[in-house]
Amino acid sequence: MAQDFTVTPWEVKGKVDYDKLIVQFGTQKMTSELKERAKRAINDELHVMLRRDVFFSHRDFDLILNDYEKGNGFFLYTGRAPSLGMHIGHLIPFIFTKWLQEKFKVNVYIEITDDEKFLRNVDYTLDQTKEWSYENILDIIAVGFDPNKTFIFQDTEYIKNMYPLSVKIAKKLTFNEVRATFGLDTSSNIGIIFYPALQIVPTMFEKRRCLIPAGIDQDPYWRLQRDIAESLGYFKAAQIHSKFLPPLTGPEGKMSSSQPETAIYLTDDPKTVERKIMKYAFSGGQATVELHRKYGGNPDIDVAFQWLYMFFEPDDQRIRKIEEDYRSGAMLTGELKQILVDKLNAFLEEHREKREKAKDLVNVFKFDGDLARDMWKRIHV
Amino acid sequence: MAQDFTVTPWEVKGKVDYDKLIVQFGTQKMTSELKERAKRAINDELHVMLRRDVFFSHRDFDLILNDYEKGNGFFLYTGRAPSLGMHIGHLIPFIFTKWLQEKFKVNVYIEITDDEKFLRNVDYTLDQTKEWSYENILDIIAVGFDPNKTFIFQDTEYIKNMYPLSVKIAKKLTFNEVRATFGLDTSSNIGIIFYPALQIVPTMFEKRRCLIPAGIDQDPYWRLQRDIAESLGYFKAAQIHSKFLPPLTGPEGKMSSSQPETAIYLTDDPKTVERKIMKYAFSGGQATVELHRKYGGNPDIDVAFQWLYMFFEPDDQRIRKIEEDYRSGAMLTGELKQILVDKLNAFLEEHREKREKAKDLVNVFKFDGDLARDMWKRIHV
Numbered sequence: 001m002a003q004d005f006t007v008t009p010w011e012v013k014g015k016v017d018y019d020k021l022i023v024q025f026g027t028q029k030m031t032s033e034l035k036e037r038a039k040r041a042i043n044d045e046l047h048v049m050l051r052r053d054v055f056f057s058h059r060d061f062d063l064i065l066n067d068y069e070k071g072n073g074f075f076l077y078t079g080r081a082p083s084l085g086m087h088i089g090h091l092i093p094f095i096f097t098k099w100l101q102e103k104f105k106v107n108v109y110i111e112i113t114d115d116e117k118f119l120r121n122v123d124y125t126l127d128q129t130k131e132w133s134y135e136n137i138l139d140i141i142a143v144g145f146d147p148n149k150t151f152i153f154q155d156t157e158y159i160k161n162m163y164p165l166s167v168k169i170a171k172k173l174t175f176n177e178v179r180a181t182f183g184l185d186t187s188s189n190i191g192i193i194f195y196p197a198l199q200i201v202p203t204m205f206e207k208r209r210c211l212i213p214a215g216i217d218q219d220p221y222w223r224l225q226r227d228i229a230e231s232l233g234y235f236k237a238a239q240i241h242s243k244f245l246p247p248l249t250g251p252e253g254k255m256s257s258s259q260p261e262t263a264i265y266l267t268d269d270p271k272t273v274e275r276k277i278m279k280y281a282f283s284g285g286q287a288t289v290e291l292h293r294k295y296g297g298n299p300d301i302d303v304a305f306q307w308l309y310m311f312f313e314p315d316d317q318r319i320r321k322i323e324e325d326y327r328s329g330a331m332l333t334g335e336l337k338q339i340l341v342d343k344l345n346a347f348l349e350e351h352r353e354k355r356e357k358a359k360d361l362v363n364v365f366k367f368d369g370d371l372a373r374d375m376w377k378r379i380h381v
Numbered sequence: 382m383a384q385d386f387t388v389t390p391w392e393v394k395g396k397v398d399y400d401k402l403i404v405q406f407g408t409q410k411m412t413s414e415l416k417e418r419a420k421r422a423i424n425d426e427l428h429v430m431l432r433r434d435v436f437f438s439h440r441d442f443d444l445i446l447n448d449y450e451k452g453n454g455f456f457l458y459t460g461r462a463p464s465l466g467m468h469i470g471h472l473i474p475f476i477f478t479k480w481l482q483e484k485f486k487v488n489v490y491i492e493i494t495d496d497e498k499f500l501r502n503v504d505y506t507l508d509q510t511k512e513w514s515y516e517n518i519l520d521i522i523a524v525g526f527d528p529n530k531t532f533i534f535q536d537t538e539y540i541k542n543m544y545p546l547s548v549k550i551a552k553k554l555t556f557n558e559v560r561a562t563f564g565l566d567t568s569s570n571i572g573i574i575f576y577p578a579l580q581i582v583p584t585m586f587e588k589r590r591c592l593i594p595a596g597i598d599q600d601p602y603w604r605l606q607r608d609i610a611e612s613l614g615y616f617k618a619a620q621i622h623s624k625f626l627p628p629l630t631g632p633e634g635k636m637s638s639s640q641p642e643t644a645i646y647l648t649d650d651p652k653t654v655e656r657k658i659m660k661y662a663f664s665g666g667q668a669t670v671e672l673h674r675k676y677g678g679n680p681d682i683d684v685a686f687q688w689l690y691m692f693f694e695p696d697d698q699r700i701r702k703i704e705e706d707y708r709s710g711a712m713l714t715g716e717l718k719q720i721l722v723d724k725l726n727a728f729l730e731e732h733r734e735k736r737e738k739a740k741d742l743v744n745v746f747k748f749d750g751d752l753a754r755d756m757w758k759r760i761h762v
Contacts, residue, residue: 115548126545126762156548160541164507167496167537170572175556178571186567190559191551194575381507 005252007217010183012254018056018216018243025219027057027241034058037065042103048314049096049242057216059226060238064211068104074209074238076100077202079111081120082132086139087263088344089245089255092311093213094143096242100213101146107371108150109202110140115155116199119191130156134362139266141358141365142351148370155198157366158375162201165380169204170197172228181220200225201380204234216241217254245310246303250282266352270345277304277341278334284326285333296329297336304333304340312343386633388598391564393635399437399597399624406600408438408622415439418446423484429695430477430623438597440607441619445592449485455590457481458583458618460492462501463513467520468644469725470626470636473692474594475524477623481594482527488752489531490583491521496536497580500573511537515743520647522739522746523732529751536579538747539756543582546761550585551578553609562601581606582761584618597622598635626691627684631663647733651726658685658722659715665707666714677710678717685714685721693724 005014007021022029030053038061039046049055064074078097080090094110101108117129133154140152155162178196179185203210203225212222219241226236244254247262255263261280264273284302286292299305305326313319322339325331366372386395388402403410411434419442420427430436445455459478461471475491482489498510514535521533536543559577560566584591584606593603600622607617625635628643636644642661645654665683667673680686686707694700703720706712747753 115544119548119552126549156545157541159544160538163496163540163544164537167500167572168507170575171500171570173571175565175567175569175571175574179567184556186556186560188556189552190554190556190575190578191548193556194551194571197571 008183009181009217009220012217012244013252015252016244021216022057025057025216027059027216027219027239028061030056030058030061030240034062034065037062041065041068044103047096047099049092049099049310051316052309053243054092054310055096055213055240055242057241058239059219059222060209060236061211061240064209064238067209072208073106074104074211075106075206076108077111077205077210077212077237078108078214079113079199079202080136080140081113081117082129082136083117083257084132085257085265085267086136087255087257087265088311089263091139091143091266092242092245093215094140096240097213098143098145100211101149106149107206108145109205110145110150110152111199111202112137112152112154113195113199116192116195119189119195126156130154137362137365138355138358139351141361142354144354145365147361147364150365150369151371151375152365153375154366159198161376161379162198165201165204166194166197168232168381169200169228170194172231173197173224177227178224181224196221196224200228203229203237204232205375205380207234209235210237212237212239214239214241215244215254217244243310246282246306248276248280248282248303250303251301251306264344264348266348266355268348270348273344273348274341277337277344281307281337281340283333283337285336286329289332292332293329297326297331297333299323299326302326302333302336304337308336308340308343312340312347389564390562390598390601393598393625394633396633397625402597403438406438406597408440408597408600408620409442411437411439411442411621415443415446418443422446422449425484428477428480430473430480430691432697433690434624435473435691436477436594436621436623438622439620440600440603441590441617442592442621445590445619448590453589454487455485455592455619456487456587457489458492458586458591458593459489459595460494460580460583461517461521462494462498463510463517464498464638465513465516466638466646466648467517468636468638468646469692470644472520472524472647473623473626474596475521477621478594479524479526481592482530487530488587489526490586491526491531491533492580492583493518493533493535494576494580497573497576500570500576507537511535518743518746519736519739520732522742523735525735526746528742528745531746531750532752532756533746534756535747540579542757542760543579546585547575547578547582549613549762550581550609551575553612554578554605558608559605562605577602577605581609584610585613585615586756586761588615590616591618593618593620595620595622596625596635598625624691627663627687629657629661629663629684631684632682632687645725645729647729647736649729651729654725654729655722658718658725662718662721664714664718666717667710670713673713674710678707678712678714680704680707683707683714683717685718689717689721689724693721693728 005016067074076097078093112133114129114133118124118126222237229236247255249262282303284298386397448455457478459474493514495510495514499507603618610617628636630643663684665679
């Protein structure tokens with residue numbers, strides 16, 4: 001039977017059936033038992049994205065909890081291929097990673113792949129991707145990571161420390177093994193063919209288990225790591241996978257930087273946010289106010305509701321009330337959208353303030369913080 | 382018609398017809414006119430290896446001389462994939478490069494590809510290729526380069542400075558383009574696939590023409606450089622190509638590190654040298670002394686004579702006398718071999734002394750010399 005959705009690292013199409021994806025990818029479901037264990041481990045409430053199954057799938061998260069409980073600890077790794085601008089969906093792994101860091105008190109490594117972005121795109125110069133790296137780093141720092149437990153590094157700058165380990169990894173991966181996973185073919189350039197090795201290096205920054213929070217579409221990349229890690233004396237990378245924040249335009253696919261109407265950018269001003277939500281946000285409401293009052297809206301397909309549920313309304317009571325009111329017809333689409341507009345604009349305003357302050361912190365995260373200083377002294381082998 | 386010899390970067394088979402190779406590879410013959418021009422340029426005698434056409438072919442050596450005469454200068458680049466031990470043939474490009482440096486007063490860059498050697502060989506560890514790098518560097522320094530105009534660097538150490546330019550180069554080379562030249566296929570590891578980019582970087586260390594002295598078998602590697610250099614704002618690399626010092630065992634193929642009887646190692650002691658030459662050196666002499674006296678020997682196929690001619694007897698009068706005496710039968714094979722044994726042992730003794738002293742110079746060539754210091758401050762883009 002033909003499948004009505006596709007999820008690969010470079011394409012998300014159709015309405016994703018996340019339960020099916022767990023089976024297809026061979027990952028584990030994030031069960032309530034596991035969530036309870038996590039809650040006990042941190043002795044605190046879980047993050048809204050975990051409570052509400054935005055992070056819905058994992059590999060070896062149970063082993064991460066074992067290691068944590070035994071006092072062996074673990075570390076977090078995430079990253080970003082720098083782009084001209086970041087949208088709200090790009091923040092999900094960072095926000096969640098920051099929360100994990102705070103609750104588990106662990107190190108975070110953030111790889112900025114200025115090389116990959118350059119190598120992947122015919123039109124980009126290395127100067128551009130380096131400039132975008134700086135800009136994206138400001139957005140990442142604004143999320144609130146611990147400056148002494150977080151190391152942000154750009155491949156072109158940190159390469160010397162990573163290169164010896166990267167060639168050991170590269171020696172274990174043939175072109176045949178990476179071609180399908182990374183969407184390469186024999187007409188691909190030799191830089192992007194090598195790149196997978198550099199993406200794997202940070203999973204081996206410590207001789208502990210590494211946990212990678214990322215979109216489920218990134219999972220195939222890490223399967224390569226899991227194939228070779230133990231032969232190099234390191235752990236298979238654990239992962240915790242998120243769903244996609246649906247694009248404004250509807251529940252299918254994911255937000256795209258090249259289609260501005262699908263996404264809210266971190267630089268969108270309040271008027272733009274309002275206009276985009278009001279105009280584009282796919283509605284689960286009825287065609288007229290009368291019909292809506294009579295039949296109610298459908299929050300399950302309503303993008304404004306989904307954004308509130310997944311991200312912007314962490315209060316469980318309030319989101320339940322919104323859901324009930326919308327479903328019953330007591331709340332109109334315009335009212336629902338207005339709640340999201342206000343939440344989004346409050347979030348973005350605060351983000352922009354933190355982003356301004358982040359300018360003074362770039363060198364701390366890259367070079368001068370406790371973890372950064374240690375990392376620059378190390379050659380990974 | 383089937384050809385009776387093969388020359389590729391990873392195999393030399395049969396008795397090489399060097400004139401045919403010039404046609405096949407599309408290189409230029411090192412003409413007497415060009416040699417006269419070089420002589421005038423340096424206002425000195427030419428090196429024996431140039432006088433006697435050991436360096437017999439080139440690409441753009443005429444343009445190198447143009448640049449030199451116009452005062453634009455040029456620079457030299459050579460390198461080595463480190464190995465457990467070096468044999469006498471390995472020294473040829475270094476000895477000739479050193480002479481070019483001395484006469485033209487130019488910078489020399491020497492790349493030690495500890496990464497490549499590791500990536501090419503299943504059995505080698507990176508620790509091994511790094512150790513061999515150190516040992517080979519001693520042999521290279523012993524050749525007598527100018528410590529303030531020579532920069533010796535290992536890929537795993539200098540990678541940060543090279544990486545930005547290497548990704549620019551890599552972006553211009555597809556797997557299809559490098560596979561044949563570098564003997565790769567889709568089961569090759571992704572590290573060795575990327576490596577050609579790192580080999581090309583040093584040809585762009587200066588915004589001047591680069592001259593690469595190397596065995597003719599290395600020419601295909603540099604064709605890739607010549608295809609892309611100008612699009613990156615650099616010069617096509619010029620080359621000057623040497624013939625192969627024939628293996629002891631006969632005029633076919635080239636010396637092999639894996640067949641000890643074909644080569645003299647820089648570590649061979651006087652007794653070993655004598656034994657190898659007397660036992661293995663392929664002779665152009667007759668079967669008995671009587672026949673030899675009567676018919677004479679054939680220096681054209683005699684390996685001892687060829688080694689003297691190409692390398693160890695730079696005195697033109699003396700080599701002519703040896704040739705005549707051997708051809709006439711006045712000189713016996715044993716006498717000819719003894720001349721080579723004495724020359725070789727004198728050379729090796731001096732080499733080993735210089736190699737001892739080189740231990741104090743490693744850091745100068747790698748880090749502290751004038752050129753090295755400048756290079757560590759530069760990020761190549």
